[in-house]
């Protein structure tokens with residue numbers, strides 16, 4: 001999808017907000033702890049390369065991504081810090097990962113054996129391996145001590161592989177109910193008790209874990225959504241420092257007109273004006289990630305809330321205005337206008353989802369612009 005650099009709509013990313021969130025978190029860690037910023041899915045829709053560059057300046061020690069291509073994008077952009085791919089990668093790419101110093105997550109001994117064979121006599125640096133442990137997420141990772149110790153023995157004996165890390169992932173670190181979280185902690189401690197020398201990185205913390213269970217952190221954290229100023233619990237738990245949202249999304253009224261009572265707006269003519277009304281057209285639609293479910297949601301114009309009326313089109317949507325406004329008047333979809341604010345959480349609540357998903361759904365057609 002082409003980037004709309006010539007359109008009247010853009011995502012603005014606040015550099016100072018990202019720096020603030022990372023610096024505040026950094027202060028809560030020990031100096032010897034490593035803070036890896038998670039920039040998967042194009043930095044949760046914020047722009048992976050730009051976020052990584054800002055994060056480096058704010059003190060990030062490395063980055064986590066979901067797929068190998070996201071790591072390669074960072075290497076190509078000149079990022080030299082450690083990179084960890086959190087998802088599973090096909091073994092045929094083990095030499096690229098060794099060559100580019102990209103750490104891999106593994107969940108099977110077979111994978112290691114195949115990688116070992118592929119890397120043999122290639123003269124590459126050792127491939128850095130993080131062993132995933134499944135303590136209750138039910139996604140990837142080893143579940144038993146027997147499997148884990150067999151893998152660690154194998155890693156130690158291989159000249160091509162380096163046992164760099166071990167980790168798990170929590171499914172309920174963002175909840176008031178801590179019972180399941182504590183069960184996962186117990187299982188993790190039990191699993192890692194089988195090895196006598198721990199690897200360089202022992203890590204369990206996503207944003208929620210580090211914000212609310214920092215005592216479990218290990219020596220590295222995978223700081224994701226909170227980097228972007230979003231509360232991982234969506235509001236169930238209060239953040240220990242003020243997170244500053246990094247993203248805003250603004251557009252303009254590109255057309256404004258009066259319609260008479262009884263005139264309809266949008267596909268299906270589902271909205272019929274009960275009285276004469278001012279309608280503004282905004283050049284944003286579901287192809288930008290403004291999902292059709294947002295019909296009725298209120299956007300900000302001149303500090304006042306204006307509802308989306310009629311169905312959202314692929315590239316345009318219509319709002320009801322209290323009064324006529326000049327073409328070019330700013331429309332805020334996410335962010336502050338006057339004394340009012342629309343958060344990603346407000347959109348998520350309206351659509352019955354989580355802010356993570358809302359941010360990821362904004363497509364590349366919207367340019368990401370860094371502001372101070």
Ligand SMILES: *Cc1c(COP(=O)(O)O)cnc(C)c1O
Pocket residue numbers: 038040086169205206207208222223224225226232
């Ligand atoms: C996405 C992800 C994270 C980051 O989670 P946040 O809730 O965004 O902090 C950390 N670890 C793993 C394994 C992940 O998949």
